[in-house]
Amino acid sequence: MRRLSRPAAIGVGERVRFGGQVRAVLAVSAQVVTLSAEGGSPREIPLAMLLGDESFEVLSSRVRMPLPPVSLLEALPEHAREKALWWEGHILEVLHGTDPAAAGEDAGPRPEYDPARHSLTARERAKAAELTAAGYRVSVSTIGNFRRRYQIEGLLGLADRRPVRKKPQFGKVDDAVVEAMRKALKEGEDDSTRTGTYIIWRTSEILQEAGEEGQEVELPSQATLYRLLAKLSQGNPISGTARNRRSRAHGAKAPFGQWTVFAPGEVVQIDSTPLDVLVRLDDGVVGKVELTGMIDVATRTVTAAVLRPSTKSVDASVLLARTVTPELMRPGWADALRMSRSVLPYRRLLNIDERLEHAAAKPVIVPEMIVCDHGMVFISRNFKASCRFLEIDFQPTHKASPFQKGHVEKMLDSVGTVFAQFVAGYTGRSTDHRGRNLDKQSLWSLPELQELLDEWLVATWQNREHDGLRDPLHPGRSFTPNEKYAALVEACGYVSVALSAEDYIELLPSVWRAVNDYGIRIKRRTYDGPGLIRRQHSGVMEKKGLWEIHHDPYDISRIWVRNHHGDGEWIEATWKHLRHTPVPFGDLAWDHAAQGLPEGTEAEIAEAAAALLTRAHAGPGGTNAKPRKRSRRDKQVAARTKAALPVAIPPPVPNTAPDPEPPQPEEEEPLAKVIPLGLFDPLADPWKTR
Structure with missing residues (x-):
């Protein structure tokens, strides 16, 4: 950019080069410049001779004063x-x-203010006399002071700056009081929200504790x-929610950065x-x-997105598996909704990954880095191990910093607004927005709602223009997630990660147990299989x-079970009561049933848990027998457990014997006399005959 320039000027105190020597300017007049001389008296040189000399050069000039803050005038009273x-x-x-505002363009200076006739001091005396005659008591020194302030600070130097004069931040309040109140506010960062009365009381308590020490x-x-409290809590009011106060107190102190991402994953x-939708669970x-x-x-x-009654670490691991797996139709x-009919490069991707043949129009993305908060689900050992298994960088955010995963x-x-509000049973984001009698509506079940969510993500979210996906060269054009993926995959390529059954098993949580003759016992359940290595040391000394x-x-x-004696392959073992209770249920139902029967056998616990799910599945009045009155806990356990997917029952062993002949109808005979069995006496001698 071209800089503005002005003619060269010579002022007192500047250093110039003249006649091959460096001299200092001692005085300047309209026709003569006085320069210093080494070892001699000052020399007066005509201005025309000085400027006409070829060696003349201004070596240094006075430092120009900084531009005055003219904008501060707006903060002054009118x-x-x-x-x-x-x-x-x-x-x-x-x-x-001349006064530019009062005189015209062609008007010359008044005689008493003409610079060619009078010196600056004479003009200041004339102005003081003029203002005094007009009724203003102004001395010559006052005019001189205003003139010097104007030359240094500009218009701001002539203003009365007392209204904007810098004052102490906390006035005359003692520093010890300020520190005590800051300590009281610091103590309440992680506590429940309190009023200013408590903070002031706590401040006085801190001061009393300091007073006992001699202060x-x-x-x-x-x-x-209260004025001090308003200043110290500015930006983080004490009346705000505890969540906001924690976020501001423990958030990152450094300037916010920006991730620059160029590739999917x-x-x-x-x-x-929590999803703001009521779901009709089982029972x-x-x-x-x-x-x-x-x-x-x-x-x-x-x-990937999953719905669960309560999120566990295994859900996060399963979410990883769903992320690298195509969404099937x-x-x-x-x-x-097929990928073959979308904007995604289906044919080229199909040559790389055959799993995409029957996939829906949602990309398969392999994560390189996962960012999460400090929830117990995500910082669990199981989820970290899953990330290491898939070679994914695990990056937790700062505590109480949700903006880092915005x-x-x-x-x-x-999802809570674009999708959930159209679902039956939408509750709103808080109790203030909740309607009446929502539980009496026709609500979706959890599997049905999961199915709706999956279809909505493919049909709506992936084809909905996102304001954050814009072309830098065409800011007015926004893209959908599928369009953005199609553009980026052309430059970054596609990485296929096909999870096998063994990989999926690796993502599940692990325990360590012994293998006995009867199999493996986990939470009073017995598992057995033909390939188990029984009563053997695994070789894992730790x-x-x-x-x-x-x-x-x-x-x-x-x-x-991992085969530590082999190549680490997996040995499957099924629950021995699976044929009797083919309905799958999780640990929650099992533990609840075990609490109801603390001394019960394994078979009794299995029957109790299965009966609980049977009653839940049948609903009110679904069985002939009158069921016992169930507690709210019974219903919640049954409903949450039924969120599991159905389990394929192992086929029965085929019977090679010939089919028996159908029985012939016989005449009804009177029932024989029923002889009851005796009671078992554990203390009696079994070999003694009666």
């Missing part, structure tokens, strides 16, 4: 600004002979303390939140569910010879 402008006209007339401090008035964020129980979702920052694709979905926070909020076992908390029908 009468102060008007007075400053009035003084500016008089000072300009003293300096240049006597007088407490100001209540009004002063480079940064993926995960979080969970008629109405309750809420939690939504756990993952979003890709580069494309804003929701890679479901029965009843429109054919337009993309997934916004996504979960959008676990005292126990065997590593992986299990699914939502399906207790089977477990998998």
Whole structure:
């Protein structure tokens, strides 16, 4: 950019080069410049000779004063600004002979202010006499002071700056009182929300504790303390919610940064939140569910989302498996939702990953980094192990800093408004927004709501323009997640991660147990299988010879045992009561039934848990027998447990014997006399005959 320039000027104190020597300017007049000389008296040189010399050069000049803060005039009262402008006209007339605001363009200076006739001091005396005659008591020194302030600070130097003069931040309040109140506010960062009365009381308590140590401090008035509290809590009011205060107190102190992502999966964020929809769980129980979702920052694709009654660490691990697995088309979905009919590069991706042949129009994204908060579900050992298994960088955010994973926070909020409000049983974000008699509506079940959510993500979310996906060269054009993925995959490529059954088992939580003759016992359940290595040391010394076992908390029908004596392959063992209770249920139902029968046998516990689910599935009046009155806990356990998927029952062993002949109808005969069996006496001699 071209800089503005002005003619060279010579002032007193500057250093110039003249006649091959460096000299200092001692005085300047209209025709003569006085320069210093080394070892001699000063020399007067005509200005025309000085400027005409070829070697003349200004080596250094006086430092120009910084630009005065003219904008501060807007902070002054109106009468102060008007007075400053009035003084500016008089000072300009003293300096240049004319007042630009009062005189016309062709008007010359008045005789008493003509710079060619009178010196600056004479002009200042003339201005003081003029203002005194007009009724203003102004001395010559006052005019001189205003003139110098104007030359240094500009118009602001003529204004009365007492209204904007810098004052102490906390007035005359003692520093000890300020520190005591800061300590009281610091103590309440993680506590429940309290009023200012408590903070002031706590401040006085802190001051009294300091007074016992010899530091006597007088407490100001209540009004002063409330003003001090308003200043110290500015930006983080004490009347705000505890969540906001914790977030502001423990948030990052450094300037906010910005992630720059260029490839799908480079940064993926995960979080969970309650879904504002009532769900009709089994046995008629109405309750809420939690939504756990993952979003890709580069494309804003929701890679996976699951609904669970309560989120556990295994849900986060299963979410990883669903992320790297294609979303298959479901029965009843429109054919337009196929990947082959979307903007995604289906044919080229199909040559790389055959799993996409029957996939829906949602990209398969392999995460490189997962960002999560400090929830117990995400910082659990199981989830960290899953990330290491899939070679994913695990990056937790700062505590109480939800803005560091703002993309997934916004996504979960959008699902709660764009999707949930159209679902029957929508409750709103709080009790103030909840309607009446929602539990009496026709509500969706949990599997049905999960099916609706999956279809909505494919049909709506992936084809909905996102404001954060814009072309930098065309800001007015926004893209959908599928369009953004199609554009990025052309430059970044596609990585296929096909999870096998063994990989899925690796993502499940693990326990260590011994393998006995009867099999493996986990929570009073016995599992057995033909390939188990019984009564053998596993070889893992750290676990005292126990065997590593992986299990699914939502399906207790089977477990998998790692073969430490082989190549680490998995040996499947099924629950021995699976044929008697083919309905799958998780640990929650089992533990609840075990509490009801603390001394019961394994078979009795299995029957009790199975009966609980049977009653839940039948609903009110679904059985002939009159059921016992169940507690609210019974209903909740049954409803939450039924969220598990159905388990395939092992086929029975085929019977090769010939089919028996159908029985011939016989005549009815009278029933024989029933002889009751005797009671078993454990203390009696079994070999003694009666």
